[in-house]
Amino acid sequence: MKLLCFAHRNEAKTFFDRLKLSPLDTSLNLFKSKNEFILISGEGIQSTTELLSIVLSKYENISEIINYGIAGSLDKSLKENSIFSIRTVYQYFDDFSFKSHTSHDKQATIDLISVHKRIYSPEDKLKLSIYAHLLDMETWALASVAKRFKKKWKSYKTVSDSLDEATKCQQIANEAKFYSDLFWNHFINTKEQSPLSESSRNLILENSSLYFTHTQAHQIRKYCKSLILRDPSFLESFTSSKKYKSIVESEKSRKEKSKEVLNLLATDYDPITFKELQRTQKVFKSLKNQYLNFDHSEYIEKNSIKFKGQFKSSNDLRNIIRTLEKINIDELKGKSKDV
Amino acid sequence: MNSKANLKMFKKVLVEKEVLNNPNTIHILSKLPKAKPIIIDDLDQYWGKVKKPYLQKRDNLNLFIGKKRGTLVKPAPDAYGVSGDPHYYFIHSYNCIYECQYCFLQGYFHTPDLVLYVNHDEILKEIKSILVEHPNAWFHAGEFSDSLALNHITNEWSQYWDFFKNNPKAKLELRTKSVNIKNILPLEPLKNVLLTFSLSPQDPSKEFDLKTPSTRAKIKAIKQLSDAGFQIGIHFDPIIYSEKLQIQYTQLINDLLENTNIDQINYFSLGVVRYTKDVYRQVELNYPDSKLHSHPYIKSFDNKIRYSRPMRNWLLSTVKNILLSKDVHESRIYLCME
Structure with missing residues (x-):
């Protein structure tokens, strides 16, 4: 199941309106619909770390965390009212932290830096812009906890202010409904796009006239993985080769035939x-x-x-x-x- | 490469305050007229300060200009170069604009951001002090970067030329995968300065050496330098297994020897693809579908990840035999890091 994570309830307003959410744990600000959990993590690194850690400990069926939120812009070229998928998230707490985390969205190209206090001055933003396009106060914590729990995470942000403006908190709060609609539309449009699971079929292992031990099967998979990298149609051409067929169709025992197939693969490998x-x-x-x-x-x-x-x-x-x-x-x- | 391309290459340009007025800094910045340099107190406060994923070099590469501190010239590892004389390398730059899938830099530094050091006068001073004890020493550039890839911006080698002209026993190696020789050609060819090229056959190069010039372009650059009288070295390194290895290297060596005066090729170094454990982990992470992973590796005698010994020996002997069959004298062939 997916966990949708927002810092502020206002940012999730449309989700509350559209999904049939029921409170699951009010002390955690955790809600549940048929297919999703929603967590309102609160503002800042500490609050996000605490609540998300508890939720992930309690609900082991969460497989992926999706974060939506508003971020400050450190890059003038980023258009307002667009949604940006976050690639790598950094942290600044008096100084740059070494650790960074990279999301599971391979197409993402925008980097973000999470800070511990609000940043108003353009000079500070210029310094942070060396590493990131966007700035917020939660995503690093979310990614860090996700990594610890070995969960996939993605983060989508929209820009609330540009590099040269002093951050206008009240204005952002007033526009939360607008941002929430933006997030909802993005969520609905991307919801169905789940990647197809990779085929794990292996024509050799599936052959009923062969029998491989667990170790041999592991070897077969290892060889095939490499050989398919060399030639994507390797398995088809290997299993239709004369050598393979003559082994498989021989009168020998399954064990003997399997050993010969393994050796044949090792020779190619x-x-x-x-x-x-x-x-x-x-x-x-x-x-x-x-x-x-x-x-x-x-x-x-x-x-x-x-x-x-x-x-x-x-x-x-x-x-x-x-x-x-x-x-x-x-x-x-x-x-x-x-x- | 024009300045527009340079500007595209670097997202941000950061300059250490101490070298802001260094003539080399001024020269570099003059080649990046559209860049708005950010002045920083100390390079170490920013460069490598955060773990920046290697592949961000594709669209988020920063350039740092600064002063190299600490030891500027270091002894090279064993089996690094032609045996006999001592070998040293010096650091004039960190990281590279190219993206070779096997490159050790992806697991060596914590950032792909480039650093150009501009205190060449101090590097030369340190080289001079080493020559007092080892007058025949070799000095290699390009250990942590490509020594010519950004030469159209940096143009630092002219400063080294006079020094090595006056110290003819010492040798300088500029190692590259680029064809960026415009600033080299006007210099006087010196017997003790070698321009050395890492070459691979065209097909594997296209597959593994992303963003580097084609093998044909490299051979053309080698020909230009050779015709002008410059000394050349060739690194067939890393050799990567291919079923067509024999054909590919025969073609490559034919093309090279047809276009180059063989007497000006001082040596051929041969090396098989190898990684430290950390680098290999990064290669798997950054290029999970690369054909680099399609042949088996083992942990070898020095804990590096390599092909098995029979495979390495087959690869090395195949390429070596092709060279010998083309009348390259055995004394000009050496094995790197084996």
Whole structure:
């Protein structure tokens, strides 16, 4: 469910008129309609932090926070009566705070700075304009709490005053109904535009003649993700390839076939490393005996061989030495040999 | 690039009070006639003070002009350049106008905003003091920025030319991906000053090196410099895996050698794409659909994120062998950061 968040009730007036809202918790200024929660967070960083934290703790079904509000303009080019989606929000409290937060609206291009007290002077606004186009007193807190609760957030602002004007609080309060209509129209027009969920279908994993363990399925997804980046139609061409079909249609067990499919994908994923891994694995396997066990996992990157040995007699020891002497380091290095 | 484009490039121009009357500042501002500079007391009070997302450089890039403080010339990391003589780098600028998807700057600083330092006289003083002990040292510009991309605005290199002419054993490397050589061409070609270009084949470059000039344009600039007698260096770095790597690099090297006097190419450095953990995280965040992620990386010997060792060696040996097949002497090829 979405949580709509406003600093002042006047800004949400049209929402109260149009949605069938019932009070959910009056101490929190929290209301609920059929599909949305509405929170009146009050003005300022502290009030927003407190109320939003409590609401998100109590109502875990909130998945996204949408903020509407009025902001001061730090950029003359921004038109009044337009709605701007916020990209990154900064904070200024006696000095710039390092932390910033970026909204989930990938199309947003306007940045905002939240301050702890009202800013009247054009000089102060000029300083803040180095980082942001707009200025308010809540959004940083909202974004900060949203991040802590791992919730998506978006913020939409309209401009109330320009850089050169002293902020006219009373005038803004008088025009709240106008702004509220503006927000409502924006909300209604954007409400249905929810992004389609990404397809998680995977033609290989869905094939009933194969069976992948959890780890193998994870590998398949990883390989496919990369290979689709290289070629968006990879899955279709892979599953219609002769090699894939001959594995899938063979008489082997599902487990065996799945391993072969995995190897086939690994070859496409990183042919050079896969070939080297197979080659070195084969060498180490041929050397393995009752006295020695090789760990080849780090060999490819570090070019060093780890092994565990066990001997009880001088005969055992001689066997170990004989096995180790069989290792041809230069041959083993292959493509791991430095240029 | 005209001043209109410059003005578009920078949202705001901020100048440190201390360097307001520095001739280099005056020169830069004269190239940005429409900018209304904001005077600030101290660059550090603003630059990097907030975490500004890297991709805001696309539409919200500020330019800071200031004085570099602290150590101005620093020793370069191991395997940074041609082996033998000591290597140093100096900082004349932070950040870059280009947007290479693999660039380490996106995870290095907390802001994409550009800084141009104007106290070149002090940088040269520090270089001079290093030369007392290491007269053959190399000095590299472009570690944290592109050394020529904004040269039409800054024109700082003429100040270094006289110094390196008088210190012929010392070497200066100006590393770039730009073709901004208009202010370089009138200078006297010096044996110990190298203009070095990071080159990639056209297709991967178009995909990964956003906003940089085309490979063809770079080769044209290299030809102009080479014809004028300037010393050149080539960085095939970063090499990024492609199934067509062999064909792409053969074409690139053919094009380069056809257009350049090979004797003026002092070296070819080869390096494979690599990231620190933080930088890689940023690359994933900023370019989630980039083909950079389509090949597997591992945490390598120095904790950097790289391709596996066999893959790196295959990439390096493929490009090296192409160079050797074109009669480039092995002594002119070195591996960077491997």
